[in-house]
Amino acid sequence: xxxxxxxxxEKQLEAAKLEPTKKSVGVMSSFGDGIAxxxxxxxxxxxxxxxxxxNTYGLALNLKAEHVGIVLLSEDRGLxxxxxxxxxxxxxxxxxxxxxxxxxxxxxxxxLDGKADIKVKSYEALEKIAPGVIARKSVTxxxxxxxxxxxxxxxxxxxxxxxIIGDRGTGKSSIGLGTILNQKGQNVICVYVAIGQKRSFxxxxxxxxxxxxxxxxxxxxxxxxxxxAATQFLAPYAGVAIAEYFLKQGKDVLVIYDDLSxxxxxxxxxxxxxxxxSGREAYPGDVxxxxxxxxxxxxxLNEDFGGGSITALxxxxxxxxxxxAYIPTNVISITDGQIYLEADLFNSGVKPAINxxxxxxxxxxxxxxKSMKQVAGKMRLDLAQYRxxxxxxxxxxxxxxxxxxxxxxxxxxxxxxxxxxxxxxxxEEQVAVIYAATNGYVxxxxxxxxxxxEVAALEYLKMNHPAILTxxxxxxxxxxDTEKLLKEALASFTAMHxxxx
Amino acid sequence: xxxxxxxxESVIPLSAEQKKDIAALLKKKFGTEKxxxxxxxxxxxxxxxxxxxxxxxxxxxxxxxxxxxx
Numbered sequence: 384x385x386x387x388x389x390x391x392x393e394k395q396l397e398a399a400k401l402e403p404t405k406k407s408v409g410v411m412s413s414f415g416d417g418i419a420x421x422x423x424x425x426x427x428x429x430x431x432x433x434x435x436x437x438n439t440y441g442l443a444l445n446l447k448a449e450h451v452g453i454v455l456l457s458e459d460r461g462l463x464x465x466x467x468x469x470x471x472x473x474x475x476x477x478x479x480x481x482x483x484x485x486x487x488x489x490x491x492x493x494x495l496d497g498k499a500d501i502k503v504k505s506y507e508a509l510e511k512i513a514p515g516v517i518a519r520k521s522v523t524x525x526x527x528x529x530x531x532x533x534x535x536x537x538x539x540x541x542x543x544x545x546x547i548i549g550d551r552g553t554g555k556s557s558i559g560l561g562t563i564l565n566q567k568g569q570n571v572i573c574v575y576v577a578i579g580q581k582r583s584f585x586x587x588x589x590x591x592x593x594x595x596x597x598x599x600x601x602x603x604x605x606x607x608x609x610x611x612a613a614t615q616f617l618a619p620y621a622g623v624a625i626a627e628y629f630l631k632q633g634k635d636v637l638v639i640y641d642d643l644s645x646x647x648x649x650x651x652x653x654x655x656x657x658x659x660x661s662g663r664e665a666y667p668g669d670v671x672x673x674x675x676x677x678x679x680x681x682x683x684l685n686e687d688f689g690g691g692s693i694t695a696l697x698x699x700x701x702x703x704x705x706x707x708a709y710i711p712t713n714v715i716s717i718t719d720g721q722i723y724l725e726a727d728l729f730n731s732g733v734k735p736a737i738n739x740x741x742x743x744x745x746x747x748x749x750x751x752x753k754s755m756k757q758v759a760g761k762m763r764l765d766l767a768q769y770r771x772x773x774x775x776x777x778x779x780x781x782x783x784x785x786x787x788x789x790x791x792x793x794x795x796x797x798x799x800x801x802x803x804x805x806x807x808x809x810x811e812e813q814v815a816v817i818y819a820a821t822n823g824y825v826x827x828x829x830x831x832x833x834x835x836x837e838v839a840a841l842e843y844l845k846m847n848h849p850a851i852l853t854x855x856x857x858x859x860x861x862x863x864d865t866e867k868l869l870k871e872a873l874a875s876f877t878a879m880h881x882x883x884x
Numbered sequence: 885x886x887x888x889x890x891x892x893e894s895v896i897p898l899s900a901e902q903k904k905d906i907a908a909l910l911k912k913k914f915g916t917e918k919x920x921x922x923x924x925x926x927x928x929x930x931x932x933x934x935x936x937x938x939x940x941x942x943x944x945x946x947x948x949x950x951x952x953x954x
Contacts, residue, residue: 401950403942408934423937469939 407470411435412450414462417611418656419453421468427451430510432473436466442475442613445657452657454613456491474510477621478503479628484572487589487603490614490621495605496589507624509617513679520685525750526637526694529565529807530558532735532800535759535817537722537742540750541571541635542683542692546714548699548706549724553736555698557804558722559639560588562696564595565807566637571694572629573601574638576622579615579645582607591805615649623680626693630682633689638681642698643674647710664709671713678717720744734801739766753860754814761821762796769793788826795825798833811855812841815869818861824873832883840876848872890919891934893927893943906931 409423419435427433427443433453435441439462445452453468477492480502487496490509494500522540539545547555563573575592577585585605592598602625606618619640626636640646647670654667662668674697681695697718699711704726706715715721720743729736751759768789776782776790799820802808808816816837819825828836844852851872854865861869892898892906898921907917914935924932929944 396951399951401947403940404946404950405938405940407937408939409937425937 406472409451409468411462411464411466411468413464414459416656417455417459417613418653419455419462419468420450421453422450424451424468424470427470428472428474430474432456432471432475434469434471436462441468443470444653445659454616454653454657455611456613456617474508475617476506476508477624478505479507479625480504483602483625483628484600485598485602487585487605488621489610490604490606490617492621505628507628509620509624510676511624511627511680513676514682514684514688518682518684518688520683520690522683522746522750524635524683524692525747525752525810526562526571526635527565527569527810528558528562529809530561530735530804531802531808531813531817532737532739533558533722534751534810534813535755535800536739536763537720537737537744538747538751538755539694539696539744540683540747541694542681543720543744543746543750544678544681544695544697544718545744545747546697546699546718546721547724548701548711548715548721549736550701550704550726553724553726553729554734554804555700555724556584556588556641558724558735559641559696559698560591561804561807562637563592563601563639564597564805566600567595567597571600571635571637572626573597574604574622574626574636575601576604576619576638576640578606578618578640578642579608579649580605580641582609595805612649612652615646616653619643619646619677623677623693623695627680630684630691630693631689633691635692635694637694637696640677640695640697642700643714644700644710647673666709670710671717674710674714675717678714719746732801733797735804739763740770752810752814754855754858755810757861758814758817758821762817765789765793765796765821769797791826792821792823794830795828795833796820798830799825799837801834809856811852812844814855814861815844815852816841818869819873822870822873824877827877828880828883836880836883839880840873843876844872887914887916887935889934889936890914890916891922892919893922893924893932893934895923895925895927895929897921897923898931906933 407424407426409421411419411421413420419441429446431443433441433443439459440456441453442456443451444454482501486494488494522542524541526539526541528534547558549555566573585607589603592601604618604622606615622638626638629636650673651666655661659667678695681693683692684690697714699714701711723738723741724736725738772786772790799816825833825836851865851869855861890910910919911917927943927945930942932943933940
């Protein structure tokens with residue numbers, strides 16, 4: 384036993400090639416606020432990992448004639464001015480393997496959930512140029528969020544970048560998490576990147592996803608509020624690097640960046656400490672590129688390049704609904720559309736509090752299911768008319784019958800769109816419910832009972848007419864005979880329930 | 885390639901012959917024979933040459949570090 388161990392050790396030692404090495408070194412000349420300056424290091428690369436002292440790692444971000452600016456990535460205890468800084472020749476990367484699914488990691492790949500370390504299969508570079516034009520393909524496959532208002536009116540396709548924007552406490556994260564919950568059995572791997580969030584929130588999110596069984600296809604990358612600005616700055620790049628590992632296998636990946644406002648703030652902190660010139664709102668000049676190079680890595684590859692996709696749902700928090708601030712306008716212009724959440728709507732009980740008028744999806748309609756398109760167009764019209772009339776009707780008490788009917792219809796359609804965030808709905812059920820609402824099957828139901836009606840009607844359809852839902856799911860559109868069956872089923876269901884009239 | 889300063893580190897003072905060998909080596913590589921000697925017990929053995937900011941490490945400490953990284 385012992386001798387075999389010794390002989391294996393001997394073998395290893397013999398195999399070891401110990402040769403004189405050549406590397407670029409420098410001396411740390413000053414250090415503070417998580418930033419070190421070093422002289423020497425003539426051959427260091429931009430974004431290269433450097434070793435400071437014995438075991439502190441840093442990222443070379445400022446290369447100047449007289450010194451190199453380094454952002455520290457790990458604990459800086461024990462460092463002193465005069466310590467040697469050594470280049471490693473490695474660009475920053477994260478160790479990934481299939482095992483990472485279901486785990487909580489930090490942007491450097493260290494595990495945070497207290498379980499075993501991840502056996503690394505490949506190292507993915509944090510900074511990488513996005514796939515080129517030749518490798519890409521247009522978005523044609525839908526990514527179902529399970530949220531009626533989004534899937535019907537602001538459809539998202541796999542490979543799209545859709546911004547979720549709104550004030551604090553308007554349900555931005557809930558939309559992202561609800562979408563993750565809905566990816567169960569959809570062959571989508573989800574990466575949730577928490578940037579500058581509270582640790583309690585990350586713990587809570589992990590628990591929610593675990594309870595719902597969503598961690599089986601999810602990864603959480605966490606750089607919390609108490610982590611250094613450098614860690615927060617790297618988190619989204621680590622998230623997309625993990626996504627690219629699965630993209631290479633031809634898989635569909637969904638990445639949620641929660642949120643990029645805090646990411647910009649972390650980068651601003653680093654830039655100011657590195658003494659880079661500041662611009663508008665004290666953000667550095669390259670803050671646009673900070674987000675554009677990240678979001679450009681969302682893509683849908685064509686079959687020659689594996690056919691996978693990365694869908695990005697960045698989140699931006701606005702202050703007092705100001706979408707014309709610097710970072711929100713930047714990210715709005717980079718993405719393929721936005722979901723705009725409003726505090727007023729949220730407070731008046733509309734959940735999700737989506738402002739349908741200001742929200743758009745620029746490419747998703749190409750990916751929307753035909754059946755959904757059939758019912759959603761009419762709903763959009765109903766809602767638009769409802770809003771116009773509702774504003775007008777406030778001033779007059781006696782309305783003609785037609786206007787009244789439109790108002791009633793609109794109110795019911797709006798109610799149907801309300802949905803708890805953690806109850807995503809399969810697309811065929813969405814289509815059935817919206818069909819019922821826009822075709823007047825809910826008109827006779829009292830407004831306060833609409834939600835009860837919805838739940839019961841879906842139960843009824845699932846129990847007694849499963850073929851209708853199966854047909855909607857399987858066929859790309861609502862076939863004529865399916866529509867006939869659906870009409871009959873809804874009519875008989877409405878006739879049964881007189882208590883809600 | 886012009887190099888401004890060359891520092892040769894060793895644990896014990898170099899002998900005259902060793903100095904001559906190193907000077908010849910430096911002449912071939914950098915075109916200069918001038919170097920500064922420095923005694924550094926931390927490298928444990930061998931020599932370590934610092935030409936401006938490039939370090940050529942043939943010390944025992946460097947080899948042990950390589951073993952550790954295996």
